[in-house]
Amino acid sequence: MTQMHTPDATLALPPAPRAHLTSPVTRAVLRIQNQITVAAREFLGAAGFVELFPPIIGPVTDPGARGAKQVDVDYYGHKYKLMTSAILYKQASLLAFDKIFYIAPNVRLEPLETSSTSRHLAEFHQIDVEMAGASRAQITHIAEGLVTHAVRRVVATMSDELATLGRSPRAFAAVLDEQPFGRMTHYDAVLDLHELGHPQSPDAEIDWAGERLLSAQHTRPFFITDYPKGSRGFYDRESRRHPGCLRNFDLIAPEGYGELCSGSEREYDYARIVTRIRETGENPAKYRWYLELAREGIPASAGFGLGVERFTRYVAGLHSAWQASAYPKLPGVVSP
Amino acid sequence: MTGLHAPAFPEDAVRERARLGAAAAFPPAADYGHTLFGASTGGASPAGSADLIDAARLVPPVFMPQRLEKLIDLGREPVYSDVDLHTAIGGFRSPLPVFLCAFGSTQVASGDLGVAVSRTAGRAGIPMVIGENVVPMNGYGRAGGRDSGGDGRGADGVLLDRLRAYAEHAPDGLGGVVVQQSTEDADAEVWNLAYSDPAATTLLDSGRLAFELKVGQGAKPGLGGMTVVSGATAAAVAEQYTVDGSVGCGSGRVLRCSSPGTFTDEILRQQIRLMRNNFPRARIWVKLAPARDIGGGAAVAWAAGADAVTVDGAEGGTGWAPTGFLDHVGLPLAECLRRIGPAAGCLLASGQMWAGPRAVKALAMGATAIGLGRAALIAADEDAEHGLYRLLECLALELQLLISALGKYSPAALNGEDIWSPGHAEPAAEPKGAQTHEHHR
Numbered sequence: 001m002t003q004m005h006t007p008d009a010t011l012a013l014p015p016a017p018r019a020h021l022t023s024p025v026t027r028a029v030l031r032i033q034n035q036i037t038v039a040a041r042e043f044l045g046a047a048g049f050v051e052l053f054p055p056i057i058g059p060v061t062d063p064g065a066r067g068a069k070q071v072d073v074d075y076y077g078h079k080y081k082l083m084t085s086a087i088l089y090k091q092a093s094l095l096a097f098d099k100i101f102y103i104a105p106n107v108r109l110e111p112l113e114t115s116s117t118s119r120h121l122a123e124f125h126q127i128d129v130e131m132a133g134a135s136r137a138q139i140t141h142i143a144e145g146l147v148t149h150a151v152r153r154v155v156a157t158m159s160d161e162l163a164t165l166g167r168s169p170r171a172f173a174a175v176l177d178e179q180p181f182g183r184m185t186h187y188d189a190v191l192d193l194h195e196l197g198h199p200q201s202p203d204a205e206i207d208w209a210g211e212r213l214l215s216a217q218h219t220r221p222f223f224i225t226d227y228p229k230g231s232r233g234f235y236d237r238e239s240r241r242h243p244g245c246l247r248n249f250d251l252i253a254p255e256g257y258g259e260l261c262s263g264s265e266r267e268y269d270y271a272r273i274v275t276r277i278r279e280t281g282e283n284p285a286k287y288r289w290y291l292e293l294a295r296e297g298i299p300a301s302a303g304f305g306l307g308v309e310r311f312t313r314y315v316a317g318l319h320s321a322w323q324a325s326a327y328p329k330l331p332g333v334v335s336p
Numbered sequence: 337m338t339g340l341h342a343p344a345f346p347e348d349a350v351r352e353r354a355r356l357g358a359a360a361a362f363p364p365a366a367d368y369g370h371t372l373f374g375a376s377t378g379g380a381s382p383a384g385s386a387d388l389i390d391a392a393r394l395v396p397p398v399f400m401p402q403r404l405e406k407l408i409d410l411g412r413e414p415v416y417s418d419v420d421l422h423t424a425i426g427g428f429r430s431p432l433p434v435f436l437c438a439f440g441s442t443q444v445a446s447g448d449l450g451v452a453v454s455r456t457a458g459r460a461g462i463p464m465v466i467g468e469n470v471v472p473m474n475g476y477g478r479a480g481g482r483d484s485g486g487d488g489r490g491a492d493g494v495l496l497d498r499l500r501a502y503a504e505h506a507p508d509g510l511g512g513v514v515v516q517q518s519t520e521d522a523d524a525e526v527w528n529l530a531y532s533d534p535a536a537t538t539l540l541d542s543g544r545l546a547f548e549l550k551v552g553q554g555a556k557p558g559l560g561g562m563t564v565v566s567g568a569t570a571a572a573v574a575e576q577y578t579v580d581g582s583v584g585c586g587s588g589r590v591l592r593c594s595s596p597g598t599f600t601d602e603i604l605r606q607q608i609r610l611m612r613n614n615f616p617r618a619r620i621w622v623k624l625a626p627a628r629d630i631g632g633g634a635a636v637a638w639a640a641g642a643d644a645v646t647v648d649g650a651e652g653g654t655g656w657a658p659t660g661f662l663d664h665v666g667l668p669l670a671e672c673l674r675r676i677g678p679a680a681g682c683l684l685a686s687g688q689m690w691a692g693p694r695a696v697k698a699l700a701m702g703a704t705a706i707g708l709g710r711a712a713l714i715a716a717d718e719d720a721e722h723g724l725y726r727l728l729e730c731l732a733l734e735l736q737l738l739i740s741a742l743g744k745y746s747p748a749a750l751n752g753e754d755i756w757s758p759g760h761a762e763p764a765a766e767p768k769g770a771q772t773h774e775h776h777r
Contacts (some may be wrong), residue, residue, distance in 0.1 A: 069528040204613040228610025279606035
């Protein structure tokens with residue numbers, strides 16, 4: 001197993017733009033990232049997904065981000081939001097096409113404590129995928145194929161860059177061995193963490209430290225499924241067979257890199273969406289455009305968002321996700 | 337003073353305490369030696385009170401095993417000052433079993449008075465709740481507060497100013513700030529703001545930030561918050577609130593209403609879980625209205641992981657409410673506490689609290705701590721810098737006097753045996769040592 005780079009105090013904060021942009025490390029990382037997005041478009045396009053441009057602002061955005069503040073925009077006297085994620089638009093877009101994706105910028109004013117997780121950025125990008133009629137099994141298969149295809153492309157085309165970064169292609173042997181990624185339920189993940197001595201709440205998202213611990217136990221990416229209701233946004237579909245349990249998943253990178261991607265089957269029934277909105281403490285009134293669509297009917301679907309900077313961090317073997325951004329913005333740090 | 341009045345409240349007595357502090361717990365010292373003192377009536381206190389808590393009496397026993405324990409501990413006879421009032425309140429440590437209730441966006445609590453109260457609560461180290469609708473109505477420091485100026489809506493009263501005033505004065509390890517969020521506040525993401533703002537870092541890092549989910553309130557159970565605003569303000573907030581110009585408030589002013597929010601047991605449970613998930617470093621409080629199913633509401637909240645449940649009796653409230661609600665809607669605090677029964681977690685009680693006797697009775701009826709609402713505002717109105725502090729000094733002295741009289745030395749030791757309610761007389765219990773087999777035949 002390739003070890004993650006040792007934390008280095010000099011990596012705590014991004015350097016000034018000139019030093020960052022002209023650094024051989026940054027250049028190698030951004031080339032690798034470029035190959036990841038090329039591979040994503042190649043893979044998703046071949047699978048019949050239509051790429052759309054993501055909306056940047058809207059009257060409402062994804063409320064599901066853990067403790068992160070949204071950015072308000074004055075839109076002709078109305079309070080609009082910068083997208084924290086385009087989840088609502090992804091579901092709506094299925095009215096046009098059955099399979100869509102964005103490579104979408106997102107802004108989240110994350111809590112200050114996340115500046116030290118090595119993987120939170122206030123501005124980041126997601127490869128946002130949504131597929132009408134898909135089950136969780138189908139959409140995780142797509143996520144798995146996408147990750148594998150991108151890793152394969154990077155390994156095939158970016159050997160010099162990986163060498164510059166000291167990242168051995170052997171780190172990806174388990175990813176490229178044609179075996180399916182592992183799967184564990186949230187319940188089992190909590191049990192594993194308790195066995196590792198980590199006090200993980202069974203009702204909550206796997207915390208960052210816990211995720212890192214689990215991640216470090218694995219050599220190939222793996223899915224955690226069935227998060228409890230109360231740990232995710234209202235749009236993740238609740239199991240009919242097991243109420244309180246969501247038909248969702250996270251994809252966790254190995255070697256301690258942690259979460260790459262979150263996804264789920266979606267709620268699409270109007271009454272269930274309104275009820276779930278209330279369960280997350282939100283005011284349904286502000287979701288009017290979305291709820292009007294839902295009342296008239298939106299397709300059942302499943303989808304995911306794969307964090308581009310986090311995925312790049314894993315592939316390039318970086319200490320921090322900010323190294324995978326040309327203009328990194330760490331939570332709470334004033335930067336260009 | 338601002339001309340603030342609270343006609344349904346013992347305002348004069350609170351103002352006296354705000355001026356005199358602990359001395360107000362006794363008759364005027366100048367009268368000593370010249371006046372005969374005694375209870376005003378031979379029975380219930382105060383005479384004829386319809387309030388079940390006020391009508392009840394605290395009843396010290398003859399035999400005091402807990403006083404013996406204290407005596408052994410101290411090696412001398414205990415006195416009232418040996419009562420340790422320190423109390424764990426919703427995940428915080430407080431020097432008194434007292435916290436400051438939310439005042440909401442009601443006009444009297446905004447501006448300098450709100451900040452003065454925050455400063456004093458901080459200095460005293462008692463937890464303080466900052467009310468709902470503060471951000472959408474009064475702005476938030478980072479976006480529209482003192483730096484931007486000129487918005488004409490009392491930038492001093494904004495959330496961050498209150499947070500800052502509290503944090504700057506709070507002693508290490510004591511107290512905490514509780515930020516309330518209502519359905520409309522969710523649009524302004526009050527909790528996300530507080531959780532991600534550098535101004536809250538000190539409190540967050542020391543475990544002294546909590547978020548309160550407001551499920552209801554005492555003055556108008558079943559309704560949301562209400563304030564009277566100018567036509568211009570109404571236009572500015574019309575997208576978020578119901579604005580009603582038909583109620584004849586006069587002077588071109590209109591009624592601004594929050595929605596009360598819809599709750600089922602599952603909605604309450606999941607909202608609390610989501611709060612714990614999203615804000616793992618903050619404590620979670622839940623405020624319930626004096627509803628008929630309050631026992632179930634409190635049980636769900638504790639089971640979902642709430643650090644505190646606040647019960648606001650129908651006699652509570654600082655703000656605007658329909659007159660029909662004030663005297664006719666909601667359970668009185670005593671009945672709320674009875675329906676909750678033995679608390680499965682930290683239970684906080686508010687409603688007409690200002691003096692020691694009512695506070696001690698509420699503690700004996702199951703509350704962990706009591707909340708000051710109107711009393712705190714009146715005290716600060718009497719003397720912005722020292723009024724609330726003096727009120728607290730007087731309250732602390734009364735708590736010590738009363739609790740020690742019951743033969744107990746901490747608020748947590750109080751329970752139902754310490755209280756007697758007229759018409760609910762318990763059968764006289766024999767001292768345990770006197771019970772015999774024969775006695776029961």
